[in-house]
């Protein structure tokens with residue numbers, strides 16, 4: 001399988017963490033692909049018309065996107081432990097997955113906006129407000145995160161917090177969510193998390 005990949009993308013990181021956890025890394029051939037909102041990538045668009053990474057090309061030529069779909073596909077190929085199949089555990093995992101993805105979506109748009117010559121102040125304020133509110137909710141759910149077996153919700157929340165460190169280090173999120181920061185530090189001990197730190201390149 002070919003994974004259109006970048007070491008900087010937090011959505012790609014979700015897929016890489018899942019692949020590590022599920023011992024599927026040997027089956028992935030990484031294809032370095034550049035995807036930017038303002039520069040559609042013609043080569044990437046041949047396999048994903050949305051020009052986004054991650055995109056997974058299966059050995060039979062079918063393609064899968066986005067990160068949520070790819071992570072669930074890998075889980076089905078592997079031990080199936082990252083996406084609980086039923087009950088409250090399923091909804092809790094999917095909810096954290098959506099919260100982490102939603103936080104990432106806001107952060108990516110925030111970053112694009114702040115790089116414009118004249119960022120719209122109201123938009124920046126809204127992204128800042130939503131980010132802080134999400135951190136507050138996650139701070140109140142640390143005990144639940146700790147008590148729940150590691151799954152796609154944990155993967156996504158960790159990737160979102162890692163992206164804040166990577167692109168929004170001035171936010172000082174650890175002061176806003178100290179228990180979450182401790183939990184995040186514990187998560188760094190996991191080999192799948194340590195091996196997928198975002199890097200420039």
Ligand SMILES: N[C@@H](CCC(=O)N[C@@H](CS)C(=O)NCC(=O)O)C(=O)O
Pocket residue numbers: 008009010011035036037038040050051052053054066067068101
């Ligand atoms: N919902 C998608 C988001 C993927 C995404 O936006 N990836 C970024 C890289 S971090 C991208 O490809 N951006 C290019 C674009 O938006 O055109 C997912 O979960 O995979």
